[in-house]
Amino acid sequence: MKYDFDQILDRRNSNSVKWANTKERDILPMWVADMDFKAAEPIIQALEERVRHGIFGYATLPNAYYEAEIGWWKKRHQFTIKKEWIEASTGVIPSLSAIVQAFTEPGDRILIQTPVYNHFASSITNNGCVIVENELTFNGVSYEIDFADFEEKASHEKVKLFILCNPHNPVGRVWSEDELKRLGDICLRHNVLVVVDEIHRDLVYKGTRFIPFASLSEPFLMNSVTCTAPSKTFNIAGLKTSNIIAANAENRQKINRSLNRNEAIEPNVFGIEGLISAYTWGEEWLDQLLDYLEGNRDFFMAFLKERMPKVKTVLPEATYLMWVDCRSLGISSKELSQKILEKGRLRITDGVIYGEAGEGFLRINIACPRARLAEGLERLASVVSSVC
Ligand SMILES: Cc1ncc(COP(=O)(O)O)c(C=O)c1O
Numbered sequence: 001m002k003y004d005f006d007q008i009l010d011r012r013n014s015n016s017v018k019w020a021n022t023k024e025r026d027i028l029p030m031w032v033a034d035m036d037f038k039a040a041e042p043i044i045q046a047l048e049e050r051v052r053h054g055i056f057g058y059a060t061l062p063n064a065y066y067e068a069e070i071g072w073w074k075k076r077h078q079f080t081i082k083k084e085w086i087e088a089s090t091g092v093i094p095s096l097s098a099i100v101q102a103f104t105e106p107g108d109r110i111l112i113q114t115p116v117y118n119h120f121a122s123s124i125t126n127n128g129c130v131i132v133e134n135e136l137t138f139n140g141v142s143y144e145i146d147f148a149d150f151e152e153k154a155s156h157e158k159v160k161l162f163i164l165c166n167p168h169n170p171v172g173r174v175w176s177e178d179e180l181k182r183l184g185d186i187c188l189r190h191n192v193l194v195v196v197d198e199i200h201r202d203l204v205y206k207g208t209r210f211i212p213f214a215s216l217s218e219p220f221l222m223n224s225v226t227c228t229a230p231s232k233t234f235n236i237a238g239l240k241t242s243n244i245i246a247a248n249a250e251n252r253q254k255i256n257r258s259l260n261r262n263e264a265i266e267p268n269v270f271g272i273e274g275l276i277s278a279y280t281w282g283e284e285w286l287d288q289l290l291d292y293l294e295g296n297r298d299f300f301m302a303f304l305k306e307r308m309p310k311v312k313t314v315l316p317e318a319t320y321l322m323w324v325d326c327r328s329l330g331i332s333s334k335e336l337s338q339k340i341l342e343k344g345r346l347r348i349t350d351g352v353i354y355g356e357a358g359e360g361f362l363r364i365n366i367a368c369p370r371a372r373l374a375e376g377l378e379r380l381a382s383v384v385s386s387v388c
Pocket of ligand 1: 033090091092093094117165169197199200229231237242
């Protein structure tokens, strides 16, 4: 069927974090990473059917859940995984927290590549560990890895984990095979476990290939744990359902114990149906979504070039999150994002929440109908022209 991503839907009375947090009704939210699109029809139908059953007691994972997860890895990412490698959990962030607890003692160090998704930092510090930053390098067009710095930091005896974000939120990179191999080899050399967050793996634009880290070699498979979920791909984050892929049995056992300690393992009755229907029947919707998002991305790039030439945007290889370089405006990203909120009535994210390396940048969520995106861009342009 043909999906209509131009449809404008009112989310204000749906307890949405993105919309309900915006008290004043005239504020347009383009911040937190969920989409203003209706889910795929097969997902809605599966949930409706489950609702009609009428009993929502504690749930257990059926075989179809595992088959759907395994099937999606194979058909979309050419990676064959085994059922026993899968540990289900209630979200990637709860998973990361449980993984940190499973493999570290308070005071241990964990490597991340900033600017990066802010909850990596909170999962580390909430569990008494220390953040070690391997800052990504911006070459004016895209982001690169400083491997010498990465190796120096990974070699510290207290560094136990590296949390890799691929595709990378917020800079939009999909790490290449060569980059992944270099990172993985360094981690093997220094006995650092790679925790891979691949939640954005399905939202990759044409011309770029996403490679699951664990698929690259047996040593990488055994020295990694991969977190993933259908939530970003299918806009079902509220169903609180994700998976950890851990081929190494000893690691998996530790993770299972930690998830249980955190009570983050009980499946959600609707999450089960959401995952099965998404991964079994969701491809048609996803392919159309990717075309639409690519159109939004190109619309965004063209708008900025024409109307805000001083502001530069990194062309994302993946994700619906635009990473906008506003440093030429000579104003801090905190002050700029506040002005955009107060004067432009547009809520976007200050880049500095992703680490100091994000100073001067803004993150803008473009997963909305194009007319809404155009409205947001007009609001942005009006503020940017007032500070130029
Ligand atoms: C890289 C990354 N990991 C994890 C999450 C959140 O995962 P969950 O909602 O499953 O906890 C996000 C949400 O934006 C994200 O961008």
